[in-house]
Amino acid sequence: MAYVSVPKDLTHVKSKMLFGLTKRQIVCFGAALLMGLPLFFMLRGSVPTSAAALVMIFAMLPGLLFGLCEKHGQPLEVVIGQIIRNRFTMPKARPYQTNNLYAVLERQRQMEMEVKAVVQKAKRRQAGKAVPRRKAGDTSHYQKV
Template identity: 55%
Template structure:
Protein backbone atom coordinates (compact mmCIF):
# COMPACT_ATOMS: atom_id res chain seq x y z
CA UNK A 1 0.00 0.00 0.00
CA UNK A 2 1.28 3.49 -0.84
CA UNK A 3 2.32 5.72 2.02
CA UNK A 4 1.73 9.48 1.81
CA UNK A 5 3.41 11.82 4.28
CA UNK A 6 0.91 14.41 5.52
CA UNK A 7 2.36 17.45 7.29
CA UNK A 8 0.97 18.24 10.73
CA UNK A 9 1.26 22.03 10.29
CA UNK A 10 -1.04 22.92 7.41
CA UNK A 11 -0.27 26.65 7.55
CA UNK A 12 2.89 26.10 5.50
CA UNK A 13 1.01 24.26 2.75
CA UNK A 14 0.26 26.61 -0.15
CA UNK A 15 -2.55 26.12 -2.60
CA UNK A 16 -1.44 25.44 -6.17
CA UNK A 17 -3.29 27.22 -8.95
CA UNK A 18 -1.84 26.16 -12.29
CA UNK A 19 1.02 23.84 -13.34
CA UNK A 20 1.71 23.11 -9.66
CA UNK A 21 2.58 26.80 -9.09
CA UNK A 22 1.10 29.19 -6.56
CA UNK A 23 -0.60 32.42 -7.56
CA UNK A 24 2.43 34.40 -6.40
CA UNK A 25 4.78 32.30 -8.53
CA UNK A 26 2.56 32.67 -11.59
CA UNK A 27 2.46 36.46 -11.20
CA UNK A 28 6.23 36.74 -10.74
CA UNK A 29 7.07 34.38 -13.63
CA UNK A 30 4.53 36.15 -15.85
CA UNK A 31 5.94 39.60 -15.08
CA UNK A 32 9.46 38.31 -15.74
CA UNK A 33 8.35 36.89 -19.08
CA UNK A 34 6.55 40.13 -20.00
CA UNK A 35 9.80 42.02 -19.50
CA UNK A 36 12.36 39.44 -20.70
CA UNK A 37 10.86 38.04 -23.91
CA UNK A 38 10.22 41.40 -25.66
CA UNK A 39 13.67 42.54 -24.55
CA UNK A 40 15.18 39.42 -26.17
CA UNK A 41 13.46 40.12 -29.49
CA UNK A 42 14.46 43.80 -29.39
CA UNK A 43 18.14 43.00 -28.71
CA UNK A 44 18.45 39.89 -30.94
CA UNK A 45 18.96 41.82 -34.15
CA UNK A 46 21.46 44.36 -32.79
CA UNK A 47 23.74 42.34 -30.46
CA UNK A 48 23.10 38.75 -31.53
CA UNK A 49 21.18 35.79 -30.18
CA UNK A 50 23.50 34.62 -27.40
CA UNK A 51 24.09 38.04 -25.77
CA UNK A 52 20.38 38.83 -26.08
CA UNK A 53 19.57 35.55 -24.31
CA UNK A 54 22.06 36.40 -21.56
CA UNK A 55 20.52 39.86 -21.08
CA UNK A 56 17.06 38.28 -20.99
CA UNK A 57 18.17 35.83 -18.28
CA UNK A 58 19.79 38.58 -16.19
CA UNK A 59 16.60 40.64 -16.40
CA UNK A 60 14.33 37.66 -15.56
CA UNK A 61 16.38 36.27 -12.63
CA UNK A 62 15.07 38.81 -10.07
CA UNK A 63 11.47 37.91 -10.96
CA UNK A 64 12.30 34.21 -10.46
CA UNK A 65 13.98 34.96 -7.13
CA UNK A 66 10.92 36.88 -5.94
CA UNK A 67 8.76 33.92 -6.98
CA UNK A 68 10.77 31.08 -5.47
CA UNK A 69 12.94 32.32 -2.59
CA UNK A 70 11.62 32.14 0.97
CA UNK A 71 13.49 32.30 4.25
CA UNK A 72 11.71 31.43 7.49
CA UNK A 73 8.37 31.63 5.69
CA UNK A 74 9.03 35.19 4.48
CA UNK A 75 9.24 36.07 0.78
CA UNK A 76 12.28 37.81 -0.68
CA UNK A 77 10.85 41.34 -0.58
CA UNK A 78 10.17 41.04 3.15
CA UNK A 79 13.71 39.77 3.75
CA UNK A 80 15.17 42.66 1.72
CA UNK A 81 12.96 45.19 3.55
CA UNK A 82 14.12 43.84 6.92
CA UNK A 83 17.78 44.02 5.89
CA UNK A 84 17.28 47.60 4.67
CA UNK A 85 15.61 48.63 7.93
CA UNK A 86 18.37 47.11 10.07
CA UNK A 87 21.21 48.57 8.01
CA UNK A 88 19.92 52.03 7.10
CA UNK A 89 16.75 53.13 8.91
CA UNK A 90 17.35 52.13 12.52
CA UNK A 91 20.15 53.50 14.64
CA UNK A 92 23.18 51.28 15.13
CA UNK A 93 23.12 51.49 18.91
CA UNK A 94 19.88 50.52 20.54
CA UNK A 95 19.76 51.10 24.28
CA UNK A 96 18.27 48.40 26.42
CA UNK A 97 15.26 49.92 28.16
CA UNK A 98 12.81 48.26 30.46
CA UNK A 99 9.89 49.54 32.44
CA UNK A 100 10.71 47.97 35.78
CA UNK A 101 7.90 48.36 38.30
CA UNK A 102 10.21 47.72 41.26
CA UNK A 103 12.57 50.50 40.14
CA UNK A 104 9.60 52.88 40.03
CA UNK A 105 8.63 51.87 43.56
CA UNK A 106 12.22 52.36 44.74
CA UNK A 107 12.37 55.88 43.22
CA UNK A 108 9.05 56.75 44.87
CA UNK A 109 10.33 55.44 48.20
CA UNK A 110 13.49 57.57 47.86
CA UNK A 111 11.39 60.67 47.10
CA UNK A 112 9.18 59.95 50.11
CA UNK A 113 12.27 59.73 52.33
CA UNK A 114 13.58 63.06 51.03
CA UNK A 115 10.24 64.76 51.68
CA UNK A 116 10.10 63.24 55.18
CA UNK A 117 13.62 64.51 55.95
CA UNK A 118 12.76 68.01 54.72
CA UNK A 119 9.61 68.13 56.85
CA UNK A 120 11.43 66.76 59.90
CA UNK A 121 14.24 69.29 59.43
CA UNK A 122 11.77 72.21 59.37
CA UNK A 123 10.10 71.04 62.59
CA UNK A 124 13.40 70.54 64.40
CA UNK A 125 15.06 73.74 63.11
CA UNK A 126 16.22 75.50 66.28
CA UNK A 127 16.78 78.83 64.52
CA UNK A 128 13.10 79.37 63.94
CA UNK A 129 11.21 80.50 66.97
CA UNK A 130 7.53 80.02 67.68
CA UNK A 131 6.81 83.66 66.85
CA UNK A 132 8.54 83.31 63.46
CA UNK A 133 6.31 80.37 62.66
CA UNK A 134 3.21 82.28 63.75
CA UNK A 135 4.18 85.31 61.60
CA UNK A 136 4.70 83.02 58.67
CA UNK A 137 1.25 81.47 59.19
CA UNK A 138 -0.42 84.93 59.42
CA UNK A 139 1.14 86.07 56.18
CA UNK A 140 -0.31 83.08 54.30
CA UNK A 141 -3.79 83.64 52.87
CA UNK A 142 -6.52 81.55 54.48
CA UNK A 143 -8.10 79.39 51.88
Protein backbone atom coordinates in the same frame (compact mmCIF):
# COMPACT_ATOMS: atom_id res chain seq x y z
CA MET B 1 -0.55 -0.44 -0.39
CA ALA B 2 0.28 3.19 -1.22
CA TYR B 3 1.48 5.37 1.62
CA VAL B 4 0.98 9.16 1.59
CA SER B 5 2.45 11.36 4.31
CA VAL B 6 0.14 14.08 5.56
CA PRO B 7 1.71 17.04 7.36
CA LYS B 8 0.48 17.71 10.89
CA ASP B 9 0.22 21.47 10.36
CA LEU B 10 -1.88 22.17 7.28
CA THR B 11 -1.27 25.94 7.39
CA HIS B 12 2.09 25.43 5.67
CA VAL B 13 0.53 23.58 2.73
CA LYS B 14 0.19 25.88 -0.29
CA SER B 15 -2.46 25.30 -2.92
CA LYS B 16 -1.05 24.56 -6.37
CA MET B 17 -2.78 25.96 -9.39
CA LEU B 18 -0.95 25.19 -12.62
CA PHE B 19 1.99 22.82 -13.25
CA GLY B 20 2.55 22.51 -9.49
CA LEU B 21 3.08 26.27 -9.11
CA THR B 22 1.33 28.54 -6.66
CA LYS B 23 -0.59 31.64 -7.70
CA ARG B 24 2.26 33.85 -6.51
CA GLN B 25 4.84 31.95 -8.55
CA ILE B 26 2.69 32.10 -11.69
CA VAL B 27 2.30 35.89 -11.34
CA CYS B 28 6.02 36.44 -10.70
CA PHE B 29 7.10 34.19 -13.58
CA GLY B 30 4.58 35.89 -15.90
CA ALA B 31 5.91 39.34 -14.96
CA ALA B 32 9.48 38.13 -15.56
CA LEU B 33 8.49 36.80 -19.00
CA LEU B 34 6.75 40.07 -19.87
CA MET B 35 9.94 41.95 -19.03
CA GLY B 36 12.53 39.56 -20.46
CA LEU B 37 11.15 38.37 -23.81
CA PRO B 38 10.49 41.79 -25.40
CA LEU B 39 13.91 42.94 -24.19
CA PHE B 40 15.55 39.91 -25.83
CA PHE B 41 13.81 40.46 -29.17
CA MET B 42 14.66 44.18 -29.18
CA LEU B 43 18.34 43.56 -28.39
CA ARG B 44 18.82 40.52 -30.66
CA GLY B 45 19.27 42.58 -33.82
CA SER B 46 21.77 45.09 -32.40
CA VAL B 47 23.94 42.88 -30.17
CA PRO B 48 24.98 39.23 -30.46
CA THR B 49 22.35 36.68 -29.45
CA SER B 50 24.35 35.43 -26.47
CA ALA B 51 24.63 39.00 -25.07
CA ALA B 52 20.90 39.56 -25.62
CA ALA B 53 20.15 36.29 -23.81
CA LEU B 54 22.40 37.32 -20.93
CA VAL B 55 20.63 40.70 -20.61
CA MET B 56 17.27 38.88 -20.71
CA ILE B 57 18.37 36.55 -17.90
CA PHE B 58 19.48 39.46 -15.70
CA ALA B 59 16.21 41.30 -16.43
CA MET B 60 14.13 38.24 -15.50
CA LEU B 61 16.15 37.28 -12.43
CA PRO B 62 14.33 39.54 -9.90
CA GLY B 63 10.94 38.18 -10.96
CA LEU B 64 12.17 34.60 -10.66
CA LEU B 65 13.72 35.24 -7.25
CA PHE B 66 10.56 36.91 -5.92
CA GLY B 67 8.57 33.90 -7.08
CA LEU B 68 10.83 31.16 -5.73
CA CYS B 69 12.73 32.42 -2.66
CA GLU B 70 11.23 32.22 0.80
CA LYS B 71 12.91 32.42 4.17
CA HIS B 72 11.07 31.18 7.26
CA GLY B 73 7.82 31.21 5.30
CA GLN B 74 8.16 34.87 4.31
CA PRO B 75 8.48 35.99 0.69
CA LEU B 76 11.65 37.67 -0.54
CA GLU B 77 10.27 41.23 -0.57
CA VAL B 78 9.34 40.97 3.12
CA VAL B 79 12.82 39.67 3.97
CA ILE B 80 14.47 42.47 1.96
CA GLY B 81 12.24 45.06 3.66
CA GLN B 82 13.25 43.75 7.08
CA ILE B 83 16.95 43.83 6.16
CA ILE B 84 16.68 47.42 4.92
CA ARG B 85 14.77 48.50 8.02
CA ASN B 86 17.27 46.85 10.39
CA ARG B 87 20.38 48.08 8.56
CA PHE B 88 19.41 51.63 7.62
CA THR B 89 16.29 52.98 9.33
CA MET B 90 16.50 51.56 12.86
CA PRO B 91 18.99 53.01 15.36
CA LYS B 92 22.22 51.04 15.70
CA ALA B 93 22.50 51.17 19.48
CA ARG B 94 19.45 50.16 21.44
CA PRO B 95 20.26 50.71 25.12
CA TYR B 96 18.68 48.46 27.65
CA GLN B 97 16.27 50.47 29.77
CA THR B 98 14.09 49.40 32.65
CA ASN B 99 11.69 51.07 35.00
CA ASN B 100 13.54 50.45 38.25
CA LEU B 101 10.98 50.93 41.01
CA TYR B 102 13.62 50.69 43.73
CA ALA B 103 15.60 53.61 42.25
CA VAL B 104 12.43 55.72 42.06
CA LEU B 105 11.62 54.98 45.70
CA GLU B 106 15.20 55.77 46.75
CA ARG B 107 15.10 59.16 44.98
CA GLN B 108 11.74 59.91 46.61
CA ARG B 109 13.16 59.05 50.06
CA GLN B 110 16.20 61.26 49.44
CA MET B 111 13.98 64.19 48.42
CA GLU B 112 11.78 63.73 51.49
CA MET B 113 14.85 63.76 53.73
CA GLU B 114 16.08 66.99 52.12
CA VAL B 115 12.68 68.62 52.57
CA LYS B 116 12.55 67.44 56.19
CA ALA B 117 16.02 68.93 56.89
CA VAL B 118 15.00 72.29 55.38
CA VAL B 119 11.78 72.35 57.42
CA GLN B 120 13.61 71.52 60.68
CA LYS B 121 16.18 74.22 60.02
CA ALA B 122 13.39 76.75 59.43
CA LYS B 123 11.65 75.69 62.68
CA ARG B 124 14.87 76.13 64.67
CA ARG B 125 15.33 79.62 63.27
CA GLN B 126 11.78 80.57 64.19
CA ALA B 127 12.27 79.30 67.73
CA GLY B 128 15.32 81.53 68.19
CA LYS B 129 17.77 78.71 68.23
CA ALA B 130 19.20 79.51 64.84
CA VAL B 131 22.62 78.15 64.06
CA PRO B 132 25.06 81.08 63.76
CA ARG B 133 26.51 81.61 60.33
CA ARG B 134 30.14 82.15 59.56
CA LYS B 135 31.26 85.57 58.54
CA ALA B 136 32.21 86.24 54.95
CA GLY B 137 35.97 86.29 55.56
CA ASP B 138 36.02 83.35 58.00
CA THR B 139 37.36 80.22 56.31
CA SER B 140 37.70 78.01 59.37
CA HIS B 141 35.41 75.05 59.83
CA TYR B 142 34.88 75.56 63.54
CA GLN B 143 32.94 78.27 65.33
CA LYS B 144 34.94 80.88 67.18
CA VAL B 145 33.98 81.32 70.78
